[in-house]
Amino acid sequence: MTHTSEPVALPGGRAEWTKCPGCDALIYHKRLDRNLWVCPECDHHVRMGARARIELLVDPDSFREAELDPVMPDPLAFSDSRPYRDRLAAANANSRESEAVIVGAALLGGREVVLAVMEFSFMGGSMGLEVGRRVSEAAELALRERKPLIVVCASGGARMQEGVFSLLQMARTAVAFARLREAGVLSVCVLTDPTYGGVSASFASLGSVVIAERGAHVGFAGPRVVQETIRAALPVDFQAAESQLLHGLVDRVENRADLRSLLIRLADLHAGESSTTGADPVPEPAATRSTGSPAMRDSWEVVQAARSVDRPTTADYLRLAFDDFVELHGDRSFADDPAVVGGVASLAGRSVVVIGSQKGHTVKELVAHNFGMAHPEGYRKAVRLMEHAEMFGMPVVTFVDTPGAHPGPDAEERGQSIAIAEAIMRSSRLRVPVVAVITGEGGSGGALALCTSDRLLVLENAFLSVISPEGCAAILWRSASSAPAAARALQLGAPHLLHSGIATSVVPEPVGGAQADPAACARTLREVIVRELEELNDVSPADLLSGRQERFSRLGGAALMTPLTTEIAS
Numbered sequence: 001m002t003h004t005s006e007p008v009a010l011p012g013g014r015a016e017w018t019k020c021p022g023c024d025a026l027i028y029h030k031r032l033d034r035n036l037w038v039c040p041e042c043d044h045h046v047r048m049g050a051r052a053r054i055e056l057l058v059d060p061d062s063f064r065e066a067e068l069d070p071v072m073p074d075p076l077a078f079s080d081s082r083p084y085r086d087r088l089a090a091a092n093a094n095s096r097e098s099e100a101v102i103v104g105a106a107l108l109g110g111r112e113v114v115l116a117v118m119e120f121s122f123m124g125g126s127m128g129l130e131v132g133r134r135v136s137e138a139a140e141l142a143l144r145e146r147k148p149l150i151v152v153c154a155s156g157g158a159r160m161q162e163g164v165f166s167l168l169q170m171a172r173t174a175v176a177f178a179r180l181r182e183a184g185v186l187s188v189c190v191l192t193d194p195t196y197g198g199v200s201a202s203f204a205s206l207g208s209v210v211i212a213e214r215g216a217h218v219g220f221a222g223p224r225v226v227q228e229t230i231r232a233a234l235p236v237d238f239q240a241a242e243s244q245l246l247h248g249l250v251d252r253v254e255n256r257a258d259l260r261s262l263l264i265r266l267a268d269l270h271a272g273e274s275s276t277t278g279a280d281p282v283p284e285p286a287a288t289r290s291t292g293s294p295a296m297r298d299s300w301e302v303v304q305a306a307r308s309v310d311r312p313t314t315a316d317y318l319r320l321a322f323d324d325f326v327e328l329h330g331d332r333s334f335a336d337d338p339a340v341v342g343g344v345a346s347l348a349g350r351s352v353v354v355i356g357s358q359k360g361h362t363v364k365e366l367v368a369h370n371f372g373m374a375h376p377e378g379y380r381k382a383v384r385l386m387e388h389a390e391m392f393g394m395p396v397v398t399f400v401d402t403p404g405a406h407p408g409p410d411a412e413e414r415g416q417s418i419a420i421a422e423a424i425m426r427s428s429r430l431r432v433p434v435v436a437v438i439t440g441e442g443g444s445g446g447a448l449a450l451c452t453s454d455r456l457l458v459l460e461n462a463f464l465s466v467i468s469p470e471g472c473a474a475i476l477w478r479s480a481s482s483a484p485a486a487a488r489a490l491q492l493g494a495p496h497l498l499h500s501g502i503a504t505s506v507v508p509e510p511v512g513g514a515q516a517d518p519a520a521c522a523r524t525l526r527e528v529i530v531r532e533l534e535e536l537n538d539v540s541p542a543d544l545l546s547g548r549q550e551r552f553s554r555l556g557g558a559a560l561m562t563p564l565t566t567e568i569a570s
């Protein structure tokens, strides 16, 4: 069913050696064990049993296994060449486990979590009634006690011997995970090698965060089935974790050695402890808040400054202005768009979701991030992360610096307009505070997708425009060389945005611009964002929604006509 195989036990006096399934190297057991069963020669992650996995992940000696009534369901009294009951008994004897999943509670970095860890050696980790029951009950326990649920998946799929009862466990577990989402309780699914079929197509894909272990193979249909169907060679990385990441299907791919620390950070970031104890004091409103008139600058100079490749990017601000950041990738349906970066961050004691356009400083970086021009999957990632924020009651902070949405046939075919429209609509109705910062270029609809907010901050050398000055010049002046004239006619720059009521404040930049001192600019930005979030913290969701709507309807002056009515004047 999968590409990888179990390590080969070598006969005759060489039992302390294991042959790596990745590179065939003979590795001394103790060395492999010390290296967490990751091949020191080729980095192949050898499959791990559930008990070893628990030991690897949780605080030492903290795991308490749930006491479960012994159940061995055999609803069909199934028998092939052997009765199912005999197979269960054999699996039990071989694995020394009572079923294909172990559930319990443990401490993770000192925090209580609920754990469900699958044991692949028990009938291929297949899901029947008992696995479905245990996973669902673990989710119910996490829900009742509002503790994070960590599920480590390893499964070939549904258990045939329990017939359609197995199939329905997909629904049972999905309901349990839906309830966790509705309640804003964190669930993290770690997909290990292999995770397939009914497990992959139910709870394994429904965690609020889904992490694939490096080298794991994950999919619905196994590669053999797919190959027999299409009768063509499959790519070597078919269904590999790294390919899942590229296709936007998992949040992250993680090395085994880094899993524990990542889970601890995720649990901390989603703990819902919004107290600012131990954090920076909230800064007094100071000179950073430009409610007065920011200095008028030539619009074309602003455009050029905003486009400087030395300006800090979203990744720079994440590093310089935030205390922690776990990037979450992908739109969970097509791809991970490198032009949009996002995830969960910590800012002065508060967890926030950050979403931003990402450019780069070098040609290589710019190309890798498509010059900050997002495809539809970038906006769909943004929407997914906005919903993540709403689920956990976290404010959203966006950073906008894009020449515009990617113009191309691929983007059009995948619904660029729809993706942008959905992002604008979704952010306009989020029941959590949204603070948007235009840090550089705010190019048209592709920028506005991340600007619909309660507060719109604009850096001194940033702008928002309906069209690029070059595009405007080409259409109206019939010459791209008239871009400076177009920039001035469009009044590009922070002062116009503030005076027109579109921006709520202008953030001053260091002398020479943000690019002259990124750290200083990030410090100022941090102060301003912390203050804005503090102010928005006490605003009710209903007031956030009505406030946003009101802000947009006020633009451009008072209503020019009496409100529309369906009554016909008599």
Ligand SMILES: [Zn+2]
Binding pocket: 020, 021, 022, 023, 024, 025, 039, 040, 041, 042, 043, 044
């Ligand atoms: Zn190897």
